[in-house]
Amino acid sequence: MRKWYVPLTMLGLGGLGLLFVTERGQQAVRALVESLGEPVDESLPGVDRELAQIESALDEIAADLAR
Helix, strand or coil: CHHHHHHHHHHHHHHHHHHHHCHHHHHHHHHHHHHHCCCHHHHCCCHHHHHHHHHHHHHHHHHHHHC
């Protein structure tokens, strides 16, 4: 399998290069960037709640370590 690392890497890099060079590829990259620019709250509704739970758990751990 090791003898395939370099050819597969070159094939992948060539594909990425083709993506950025062609007009259709550039349009696809623009569309991807625009879709990632949408607010995260709309696409992931439970993120704020999960972050609050993680923060409270870390606060409890910090309090226990300080004792």
